[in-house]
Structures are given as C-alpha cells and as structure tokens.
Amino acid sequence: MQGKLILSDGTVFLGGSFGKEVTTSGEVVFNTGMVGYPESLTDPSYFGQILVLTYPLQGNYGVPGKEFQESKKIQVKGLIVQNYIDHPSHFESKKSLGEWLKEEGIPALQGIDTRELTTKLRQHGVMLGRIKFKVPARGEARQRRQSSKFKVEEIYDPNKENILPYVSCKKVEVFGTGKKSIVLIDCGAKENIVRSLIKRGVRVTRVPWDLNPLEERLDFDGVLVSNGPGDPKQAKETIENVKQILAANVPTFGICLGSQILSLAAGGETFKLKFGHRGQNQPVQDVISQKAIITSQNHGFAVDMKSMDKDWTEWFVNLNDGTNEGIRHKNKPFMAVQFHPEANPGPVEGGYLFDEFLDYV
C-alpha cells in the first residue's frame, strides 16, 4: 500500500508501506549509521520520533531475538527508508524487519528519497511529521509534494511534555552481582548500559526516572543517569534528585540525556540542536588528554558549556561542530558524556569510560 510522509512545512514524500498501516506522527529525525537498525529501533531515546535511516538498504540481516534489543519493544513511531530488503540473510535472523514492524504495530515507508529528506532536515532543522496511508486513486501515484499544509499543533511533539514515564521502568530491579553497586536512574536506559556494568562485575539497581535513591535507602556506591528521549528540562523530578545526589558527593556518571540532566542539576543550561547528532561516526576529542575517539550518538539537545559553573570543565568536544560532548567536575567524582559509551549500535571504543567511572566508585 502507498503511504505518505508529510512534514510540518507541507512537504510530502510518497512511499510504499512495509510496516503496519496506521497513521502516526512525531518528530522526524535522521540517523547516519550504516548498521544497527534492531538496536536503534528499540533505543528508548527515539521515543516519539519518526526515524529516517540514511543508509539506503535496510532489513538486510533481518531481526534477531529479543536478547539483542535495547528495550522490550520498538520505540520509534515510524520508520522511513530508501529501499527495504525483504529477503534477509543472517544466521541470527528470526524474522524480517517488515514482519517485526507489523507485529509491533509500527508504520514504515520505503522508496522515499531519504537523501533529499535528510538534506531538508539538515537545512530546516528537525521537523514534525506525519505518516498516513491510503489506497491511491488512479493517476495519483506519480504526484507528490502538493503542499497539503496542516496545522503543526495537530502533530504530536515529544518535546512538549515529559515523556520519561513512558520509557522508564516502573519499579526497582536489581541485576548482576559484584562488590560495587550502582544505581541506574532509568530515563529510558538502553539495555546495553546494564550489560556493560554487569560485565564489569557491578551490581546494578535500576530505578524509575523519578525515584530519589537517597530517600529510598538503597545501598549504592555510585549513580548513573541514563540516556533517554525528549527535552531534558521536562525531567524536573530527575533534575531535582540529581541535585541532591551531587550535594551528597555520590560519584555520578551521566550518559546522553543523563549528561544534560547533570548539567541542569549543576545549574547549567541546555539547548536544542538544529538537527542533532544521530549516527555512529561522531568524532569527539578528550580536551584534557587530546585523545580522539569515534562515538555512537543519538541526541537532539546539548549542554551549553558557557553556562556551566567554573567548577566544571569541558571534558569532550565534538570535532565536527565544536559542541560539548562531555563535562567533568574539577575536584569531585561527577562526570558525563553526551555520546554512548555502551554503543549498540555503533563503535565500542568509548567503553573505557565505564571503567574510568567505576574507578571513582
């Protein structure tokens, strides 16, 4: 069946459906990674977003078992690709991408000029958009781009509300065993953060986004504030809790949204990037050691380094556009990175940061 992606500026892209034929809307963002669609689709940071994958062939290796997912379900509201491959080939594949999307009720379109769409998002900044389906009338197949402008307020905007309750765990859960104990504040944490900690012999207590571990008399040596979707300023409760954690001098590590929350808790500011960083090839440099690494990223907001107190120092910086990629307290064990040391998808060399954090714990 034919479907449409309509952007908030009225641009229409026509495509063929390969997911569930249901109308949806959300913030349209692009990711430039060339592998890792099962991981990306289940990454809670994409909650509320329609994801455009810039690599033109998707579905190549099918979909593996649940144990490879980053959360229990597909988090994106819709998926847009150039060409969908319906004949996957991989020993771990259990089903095709299309089957999976249908099962989970997620709409997806193929045959869309994703390069043109991406260029548009880059130039204009991310936009809201809607996916619609209908059986095309005769002769309509070739038409597109009639500006069927519709009201922006009709489209769901994930940045307008606090969406952490939708993606966070509901109750406290404990994983792994070990001498060191970390509380993971789950703002929509990727499973691989938990796996990365367990692998390092850590006992992980995963708590809901608004739980204050200091009040709950949990036993822990450090706190990790996870990644997650949306505008960090909406996570008021988390910011408040982290403020208290910092005041208690508990070693704290922030990842992605966690980094933004940490900076807000420390009195800093965050701002929305024009089109964000989403991909697996983002270069960052450790300002202190000058060492550079390639990182996996997925964020639309960033920390404004100028707003940070003089006790904080810039830790990592993006080599492409100079934006902040990490902050660090000058004399306390507080640190945060904007990228994803847990990878999945993406490059894995940032994994050493878990070790660095655990050294302080």
Next chain:
Amino acid sequence: MKKVLVLGSGALKIGEAGEFDYSGSQALKALKEEGIEAVLINPNIATIQTSESLAKKIYFLPVTPYFVKKVIEKEKPDGIFLSFGGQTALNCGLALERAGVFKRHKVKVLGSPVKSIEATEDRELFAKELSKIGVKVPKGGFARSLNEALKIATELGYPLLVRSGFSLGGLGSGVVRSKDELIKIVTLALRQVPQIAVEEYLKHWKEVEYEVVRDNIGNKITVCNMENMDPLGIHTGESIVVAPSQTLNNYQYHLLRKLSLQVIEHLKIVGECNIQFALNPKNNDYRVIEVNARLSRSSALASKATGYALAYIAAKIGLGTTLPDLKNSVTLSTSAFFEPSLDYIVIKIPRWDLQKFVGAKEQIGSEMKSVGEVMAIGRSFPEVLQKAIRMLEIGQDGLLENGIDDTKVLPTTQRLFVIAKKFAKGESVETIYKATGIDPWFLYQIKEMVEFEKDLSNFQFSIFNFQLISKAKKLGFSDKIIAKAGKTTEEKVREFRKKNGIVPKVKHIDTLAAEYPAKTNYLYLTYHGEESEQLKVQSAKLKVEKAIVLGSGPYRIGSSVEFDWCCVTAAKTLRDRGLETIIINCNPETVSTDFDSADKLYFEELTFERVSDVYDIEQGASLILGFGGQVSNNLAMSCFKAGYKILGTSPENIDRAEDRNKFSKLLDKLGIEQPAWQSLKTLDDAITFAREIGYPALIRPSYVLSGSAMNVAFSSDDLKKHLKSATDISAEHPVVISKFVEGAKEIEVDGVGHEGKLLIYAISEHIENAGVHSGDATIVLPPQKLYLETLRLIKDATRKILQALNINGPFNIQFLAKDNQIMVIELNLRASRSFPFVSKVTGFNFVEMATRSMLGEALWGSYKTVGLDHVAVKAPQFSFNRIKGADPRLRVEMSSTGEVACFGDDLKEAYLKAILATGFKIPKKGVLFTIGGEENKLNLLSSAKDLSSLGFKVYATEQTHEFLSGNDIKSTRVYKISEGSHPSVLDLLKQGGIDLVINISKPRSGKGETDGFIIRRTCVDLSIPLITNLQAAELLVSSLVSKKMADLQIKSWDEYVGRD
C-alpha cells in the same frame, strides 16, 4: 624535513596497477602543500605523478635497491615514503633498510616504521604478534621446505590453503585438495619466495576488509569496510566487492572494526593500512587474514567509495600531522578524524582480459588475474550491479541478455552471468549458495532481477507502462535492454522516459550522508531519488563555457593509465583556460576520478545512455572524446547523430578514419599505400582472398563476447584453424583479412593538428619488426634507424591525411616501412597510448596543445622533436607469471599490462634501464639459445659470439648447437623435452645455471605444448629473463656488450629535457 623521496610502483602489472598513480600523486600533493621538496622515482612515464607539476624532481629509473640507492646518494633526501608505490616500493625499501642504506645516509622512513612493516610482511612474525593480543589468525604453520609443508598438512588435513608472503596479488597461492596438489604448488611457490603458509581452508567464510588510519599519537579510525561477494578463497582483486558491508549486523561490523583498531595499535602502524578478515557465516567466529601496511588497491577503492582522501591523509600523517588537526577534504569544515557514512552502495567488479592470452584458464581463485576494475555507485544493489556490468565494456548491457554457457564450473570470470542463467532456468538460491558460497542476500536480489526480466519481456512498446519502466530503471536496466524487450529503439525509450519524468537524479558523495554539505562535486546518478542536488561551481565569470571530458573506463590490456594521464591533463588545461570542467569516468584506480581533478566528477558509466543523461543535466556543455582511448572515441557517431556539441575533429571525419572502407578509399585518393585487405563473410572467400594476396595474412575477427583475437595465418590450414567455428566468420561477423608484411619496420606518428594543419608531431620507431602488437613493442624516440627519406615520406603522408580529414586535435598514425617505402596501417583520431611518452620525452605537452587546439587556439611554433640530445625507450611490462599456462611469446595481439620508459644518452643505455625497470635481471652466468629457422640463426650469430666472448656459458638445443659449433662458438648441448634425454632444458633451467634465455621460434610454428612453449613457460614460472624477439635479442646483447651498470647514469628528467 626539507626533501622527501617518494618511490613509485613502476609499470602497471597484474596485482599492481593504476591505484598507485592515485596514491603517489596524493602523497606528492601533500608534500607540496607542506612546502617540502619531493623527489620521485618511477619509470612509469604514463602516470600523472610523473608530470611536471607534482614533484620537484623525477627520475625515470627502475625502482630497485641499486637505483634508489644511487638517487639517495645524489639527492640526499631527509625522508622517504615507501608506502605509496605498492609492493614494489615496499620491498625495495625493506631491502635498502636491511642493507643499512637509510641509516648510512640519514634518511628517515616516514609513516609506518620498518619494524611494523616487517611484522605484516612476514607471515610467521605476523601470527606471533597477533597471538600476543589474543587476535585469531588461521590455524596452520609456515614452511620453508616441501617437507615442512607436508608435515603441517598431515596435522591439519585436506583441503588446505597455501599462501606466500612477500608477494603481490597472492602469487603462488591456492586451495590444495590432495597431497599431489600440495607438492606441485609448494614446489612452485618456494622457488619464488622463501616461505609459505599452509593453513586451514575456511570454506565459504565471508571475506571482509577494513581500511584503517592511525596517526603517530594513536588516534585511529576505520575509513571504510568492504564485503567481498565472493567468499574467502577468491582473491580480493578477483572478487566482486561491495561497500559498505551488506550482510554484517551491528555486532559483527563493530567486532571486526574493534579488532582492526586493536591490531594496528599493536603493530604501531602510522598512516594507512588494510586489514582482511574471514568471518564465519554460521556464527561470529573470525580470523585475521592479513594486514597490508601500505596503500593498496583496496585503499584506492575505499577512497573513491567514501570520498575520504586516504592517500593524502596518510601522507600528511607520515609528515607528523595528527588526525584531529586535519580537515575533511569534502566538507572542508568538519574533521578528518571521523568515519565516512555512506548513503549509497558501491560495487567493484574486476575486469579480466584472459582471452588475450593463449592458454589461459577462466577459473578464478586465490591468485589475481584481473587487469582492471570498475566501481559503480547507486542506491540499490541491482542498480549498482548492472551499472558496473556495463562499465566493464565487455559487450554486456546488463546482467541478462548474454550468450554465456551456464554449464561452466564455478567460479569463473563469468560467474555472475552463469548464476543469472541458472536462476533463469529455475535453480534455487540455496543450490547456488551451496555451489558458490555467495551470500543469499546477493543471490536473492540477482534472482529478483532475473525474474523481473520476464515481466519486461512480456510488455509491448505500444503500451509503455510507467510503473514497469520506472521499476526497470531502479533495477538498473539499460534503455537498450528495455528497447530490445519492447521491440523498439533506445531513442524511443529515452523519449518516453524523459516525457514521463523517469530520469536519473544527481546525488553527491559527501562522506557524511548529508549531515554536512559537500563543498566538492563528487557525483553519481541514481533512479532512487526524487530530486537532483544543487551543484556548486565557483566561478567569477558570468558566462562560463563547459566541457565534459570522457574518461577511459576500466584498465584493460590496450587501455590503461596513459589515457588517464591524457584526461587529467586535458581537464587541467580546460580549467586553466577558465572552462567549467566535468569528467565522467568509472575506474577507481585513476587520478581522473579524484574529485578535485575537475570542477565536477560524475563517477558514471561511459555508455551513450549515461553520457546523454549527463549531457542533459549539464546544459550547454561540449563533449571532449579524444582522450579516453577507444571507449570514448566509439561514442563519437552516436553523440554526433544526437546533435551533441563535440570539440575537436568532427565525428564524421573520425568515422572516415575508423571505418575501414572509407579510410581505405581516402588513402587511395591521397596516393598513400596500405597493405591489401578485404572484409569477408565466408571461409571460402577468406581463403580465396588470402591466396590472392599471399600468406602470411593477418586475421581480425569481429569483436564477439568469446573474445576472438587477432592472428596471423601462414597457410590456408592455419586460416581454417583460426576461423574454425561458424560463428567466427559470418555475414553478421565478417572477418578482415589483410596482407601481413614481413620484415617491415613499424613507425608511429603522434601529433596534434589544427584545422587540418600539422601543429606538432613526434616520430617513434619500434625495435621489433612488424608482427608484434604496438602495445607490446619496444619503442624508441627519437628514431635511431630510419632513413631520412623514410622520415620525409612519413611526414608528407601525415600532412596529407591531416588536411583531408581536417584534423583538429590529437591523432596517431601507424606506418610500416620497408626498403624506403611506407604504408599506413592505422589512423586514430584521438590521443594514443604513446601520448604521455612523446610529451615527456620531447618536453612538449601534446595533450595540452591538442586541448587548446580543440578550443580554437593554434600554438604555431617550431617544436624540436626529432633531433633530440637524448634517447628514450618505452618497454612493455608483461604479467605472464600471473596467468598460468599462458604462452609468453609476442604476437599480433597485445598481452602486456603496462609499460615503462627510461632516458639515456644513447639507445643502449636507455634500453637497459627500461628493461631493468620491467624486472629484467642482468645475466651473469649462462645463456640458453634455442633459435628456430636458418635466417634467425644467422642473424643472431654475432650476438652469440659476443656473449661467448663476454665469458657467458652458452647452452643451445640441438640445431642451434650444431649451428654455433659450425661457426666456432663453443656451446653446451641440451636436450629438448621431446627428446627425452638429459640434461634437458628443464633440468638446466631448474638448476639455476641459466639466467637468460633467447628463444626465437620460427614464425610459422603453432602454439600448444611444443618444446618452445615449455621452455618459455618455464622461464616465466621460474622468473628467468626471456627474449622471444630477434630484434630485441640483438639490441639486448649489444647493450650488454657495451654497457655496465655503472654506465647507466642517474639523471633526472629535467637534466634530459630542459623545462623552460
């Protein structure tokens, strides 16, 4: 660091081709930017790197330890680059390091330290290093003798893989299924290399490569990963390769990526390297196969596939810059420390020319045989696959519509077409996967294309269907195939498409998948797109003229780097004159496909359809067809008929030169002689005509897919044999028979005309008499043995032809001369293979002059091209050692893969340097003569005498031995293989007492398993210098008599050719 020496790779050969012109040129560019004086040693005169603007000093000398040491002594460089000239440069550098030359002359090796290189080159050391960091390599061991090899084999069991280190292109490698096979291959390999690896055979494992860059403080990235469609066991140079990998998931992609970084960190590589993995398709098990600590064919491919200037960045790193301090050369704003994200798929398909070799096999395996490659960019696998097939210029318009026999045992060079045919006959993906090990991901899509063809063949032109045509184009089908299916014409399909808006869209390669805008115009066309992108051209002028230079496509026998030099030079000339310059080409091994060689680069097909697409997009541009060799020239008439603007000689006149009948009539009218010829449609007519003109006769069959080659027939039986099957001669495929003139000299005139008048010309002389293809001949400039009268006649005829065809631009005429009479055998109204040679030897840039002439600028003047104070010799490079079973005897069909040219004060000096540059080794001990025919024996008598008096031990077969004895020359008789006695020729060759073989066969003797063939082939297999041509043998011996190594002067290009 003030002065840096760069080593080139010498002649193009199988396993080492144009990619090193690209990498060397980039290195020189980086040096220039840093204000460092570059000195280049490279005898490959057809390269762009040996052009004026790049290096301060250029030495056209062999890249061997002897000559490089001499240049170091003379130039006293501070540093040296070893990693930009392929295995040749690397091996030469390792030898010099071992000899202590660098230390003695305080030359710093830039880039990866020699210790790191050694760890990657010595397989045993390599395995040891990797085991230290727990990275897996194939199980097995290393053998320095047959016994050691057998021992490892017993432990591992068969089948096994045998591989040799220190070699390019996997020479002496292969899958071994039995003890007998092992003995055979190991014996052969150990003659060439000191040690071999005997390893587990990882049947049908995937082969994946990563290109990795590391700077000297340990920042590292993988620039590109590539997946071989063909499984492990097929050399990556023989494989169809896609980028990025298609069948690897996130875990596998990043596992291999992490291992790549780990390995190069451990080996402390500085600059660029390539790492090859085997990946088990059934689990995540892997092995590291090898690391190449230098720029390679894969890195050139990766560079073109991603837009990441790998060689340039590697050179900058070699000079001490760190990655974060370098900028992305495409966006000019973001960092060079990043990993390109592709939003397209790239495919590489190798090009083979095995039909040019007598006795070569079509099977492919772990040894490289391909001579070139193409790369296609698009947004679906079918799209790039069919693009690439057309780019190969093998007469295939796409995956289907071919006459390939589907019973061929896979894998062969034709496997793609065989698989398609099998699918057409209903075979399953599973069956083909089991037979080939090609991942089902690829096979499913090939099958889909085959199935779509059925839909296509069911439609009729009268009811042209938008959906169907649109889908066909997305799947990469050409208008030609669509037209054929719809029983209409290509023009009609094009018309329909354009009317309905089914046209390809322009997309940029920007390294970042549209995340940042590109400042360059590195472009491709795709049908998977809705909108073309804005192209940026910086020009102050309001009304800028535009010109499109057509490139030469894949390198192949008969067309390689020389045409790339022509295209790059033409583009530069156009840009210098303020024209907006556009290049179309599809060969990743070239400099013309560097995105900064022109204002816009379309990495695209050189088919009429695609050239038309670009022409439509680039409104108002003119086409330049004369520099891409025959490929672009062949488009002249279609472009002319379509009414396109074309610069240079008019296509109608090009046609008058290309069409044999028309050209023949013209020559008659001008009173210029030509060998008698006729185009014939039946065997009887052919025999009658050949008898009429008298044997020997030259046969040229029409070009057909099976690849019939040119041949000389000495009798009607011969003629019948060459035209044996009915399809070799027919009304559709007429055969041209012409008189073969024996004992004639061959002379070439390269020049530039302006409105029918001669602007400049150069006359070169072949050393070998006519009968050796001009591409295989040794060529001298200025001529040394031509009569003044002959020169006058040639010049006269040239002027007449120029005027008659109103030539405006480059041309090349081939003449035969005998007894002060001349005949024309060929005219090319385009730049020829020898244009870079004549330009660099005379000091006048023929291509620049031709380009300016096309633009209407006449550069009248007197150009000294005949009475030069120096002599240059262009010598062919053969790659027979790569093509098992091929007869290395020179023939009318070309078989050389490259060429070198060297300068000297006289012919002998230049000749010796040139053949040394092709790998010839000066003999020291014994020479074997096997001379067929009385006349040949007489001609070589004085040569034999000279060698004998120089102290060489002379060996000869029966008749030659008797002849020498009869002329008082002492020789040792050896037995031919057919005589069955010992010592046989083979015994002797294997014992190593002979280091030169002069084997001149009677022209009439046939091919096949003759004694002569066995001798020649053995020489090739054992790397013993071999001469098979009488005139070359005479020149060689007289050169050996009069010159010693010390007489070969170390002089740079500018010392020979004043550059002011």
